[in-house]
Amino acid sequence: MTPMPTSGELSRFRDLVTGLMGLNASELKLSRLDELLRRRAQANKMQCSAYLDALGKDQIQATELAQLVQELTITETYFFRNPAHYAALTEAALPERLAALSGRQQVHILSAGCASGEEAYSLAILVKEHFPDAAHLIAITAIDFNPAVLEKAQQARYSSWSLRDMAPDRQARWFRSEGNAFLLDQNVRQAVKFERHNLAAENPTFWWEGRFDIVFCRNVLMYFVLEQAQAALRRIAFSMMPGAYLFMGHAETLRGLSNDFHLCHTHETFYYQRKPLPLSSELPERRIAATPSRWQEVSLASNTSWIETIQAASERIQHIAGGAQKNAGDERLHAAAPALNLEHAMEYLHQERYDSVLQQIGSLPEEHAQDTDVLLLKAVSLCHSGASEAAEGVCQQLLQHDELNAGAHYVLALCRESAGNMQDAVDHDQMASYLDPAFAMPRLHMGLLANRNGDKATAMTALNQALLLLQQEDPSRILLFGGGFKREALIALCRSQLNATGARP
Template sequence: MARAEARRAPDPGVVRRLGELLRARTRLQMRPRNMEIIERVAERRAAERGAPVGAYLEHVILSHDTAELESFIAEITVGETHFFRGPPQFEALRNEIVPSLLHKRRKERVLTALSAGCATGEEAYSLAIVLREAAMNDGFRVEVTGIDLNPRALQKAESARYSAWSLRDVPEVVRRMYFRTEGETWHLSEDVRRLVRFRRFGLTEGPLVNVFPKGFDLILCQNVLYYLEPEARPEVIASLAAALAPGGILMFGPVDHAGDVPGCRAVHVGEVVVHERFGPVSVPPSSPRGRRYARLSIPPVPLPELRMEAAAAPPVAPAAPPPPSPEPAPEVPAPAAAPSLASAFAHADAGNLENALAELEALLEEEPEEPRAHLLEGLLLVELGGFEAALDAFRRCVYLDPSMMLAHAGAAVAGLRLGRPDLVERHAARLRALTVARGKGVDAPIEGWDGMTVGRLLRLFRDTEIQ
């Protein structure tokens, strides 16, 4: 009987209670998929102990069992990452940011960096490689620190052993220089490993300066804020800014929408916006996140029609008539439908662009790393004439999926409208490279843009005068 009960699905209310306890500990948003993970882990952990899942959950909730809570935290904070994730970010680091920091620190001869939310370590080691290559001829000492809430991820980071999937954006020459293979495992070289140390620390656990009082010259915090409660984000941003040494640089991921950073000035480096510390930092009050599109009032600008195919939204069945009753039945509001890409496309196809954008905003709160949602957001903003916002959306898309040709095309179009020939050429070059990599010619179609080929689009850019 106990074995059968252990296999029974846990009570949703108890799962929600555990989710609330985990939220209070981590300040992570408990989205529906997090609750599914919690339920799955609870069933597995209870079965391992031969206990009824309900009794197991009650024990964890009532006792605040730290070891058990860590198991749930480890599962809900597993992050997707790989080496040199985000080519524009690392291009900016190599070409401008790191050389500038080396110049600023030429007297100290030490360069320090933090990978905040480092997960399994790929970002921290990528930083170490970039800093080592830039500083090796100048006698600098390089120190990189990786912090994360997930102890299981940090154990993998310490091992510095990875699959080929983690190296998918690493050029062959870099692989040969910094890795050796053992079967299907890639081992990072000791020359890079010794530059990096890891420490368990959650960004919402307190000010970083209390743990790292000397500060950092460079902090990367890529695609972490999106997973936190909105009320926690300003506190974390201020904590990161305060942990910068004077003149230090803070870089967020394109999915994060950091906004203003206290004590810092925003600096554009190519496609990337970074934040340079120049003054004191004060913690801003938390405020509800408003709609990003409320102030969009630029009139539409005619452009080639950018289209993307998606499965049509499923038809909604007509409501059945209520059964006859002597008294009217009380009205029960229908549950709100979960935001979906198909629904956003349906709104867009019907011409309801603002509704489509609102649907995408809700969807991206749930699934911030869905590249097609960022792509559609960019296409809609192009139609509304919000080219700067569209460019940001396309950048987020290609950060998440660099092979998305339509996003590169959209970014080039936005750059054209903004009078930015550097952006046009950069994304046109990536379109050419993708075409070559796929073994196709200039007549290859750009998927999702009816009738447009790579060659035709490149000719459009070449023949158009940029004001």
């Protein structure tokens, strides 16, 4: 019997899982990764060390990865999961891509990480229901790395659990009963081509430039390590036409992963559109969009003094401004600049002396003044000093560099509220919350707006979420976005507003 692996062997196994499949082994829903390693080594009649050597040297890789992926990935799904995405597809994305066909023969749709086929077949059903005259112009490809689920997809036999969100009339139209199972209509089955591919691997014969018009890649990349997720998105973006659409899972965003897409918000859901390809003559943009907001990088203790918080925030911006030059790709930005010290600006912000903050920012060298987070500091100060229109202009400037900046969307929500446009305010709050689920302030703001509008249910949900998030919120971010209030005051505001809804916080 093969003994349990050593800590070193388990570490090697994690590294191989990450390198070969892109999966973050520390996040897998598997209670004992060491037991899996022992079991697979025993199945191959090897000691753990020999099994890892063989796996790393391709000796058993092709067949063994197929076994590992079945145990390391979650494949449960169902038809028409997240109906808002399908509404956006049929009413916005697909009509636009059909209209843009021009000389191309077909609109190509990809279901990446298709599991047992429910998503891909949902797409095929929608095409037949909504675009019957154009069905021949739409091609659907579905890929997964797990051969077992691909085989199930091709059989197209499903339980009632897989059809649990399907309307009875739709089920009757597209399925027929076979014992305890339901067999999908042959015409729908023929509309999808299934292939086995690894999202974590380079494959230029599959990911060729401009191939796809619409990509569904939902609840897949959330299991990847950061570098592999970024690499997979580069391949996906490369294979998409300019203007093509990308749909991801509700818990996934492109923030920190890619800067190749615009954020779309329609049909009460979020999705993305591929940006136009830059002209070869264009200089690289000076932006830091593919990284998370720096206001939450350093987690400080909740009882940290404001002096320490102010110093940390100032040092953070100084570090960011220097890092921006290295990432800019334009040698002209690499020239030495005067040292940046924003402790006075952050102290003024804490004192709500916004004119003094703006004066400090106005004295910065241009290469610092245009940094993403310095622009955010400027927008916040303008907004709280009553210059909402100017604050909006700075936010729009910031979003040109970093379209997925949650802080900019939150400041825009405040500006839109000041202008009396409550729906736009809610929209930007929703964008900020989607882009950064740990960001407390947009949820608090949504709760305040909902309470004011008499929508107690929405207020209760948003305020309860804000109350939880505020207890973990980074002090520097509270300093920037809290409007002069400390954590305790914001929590108290949350509770008082919850009381106003009749809830017990």
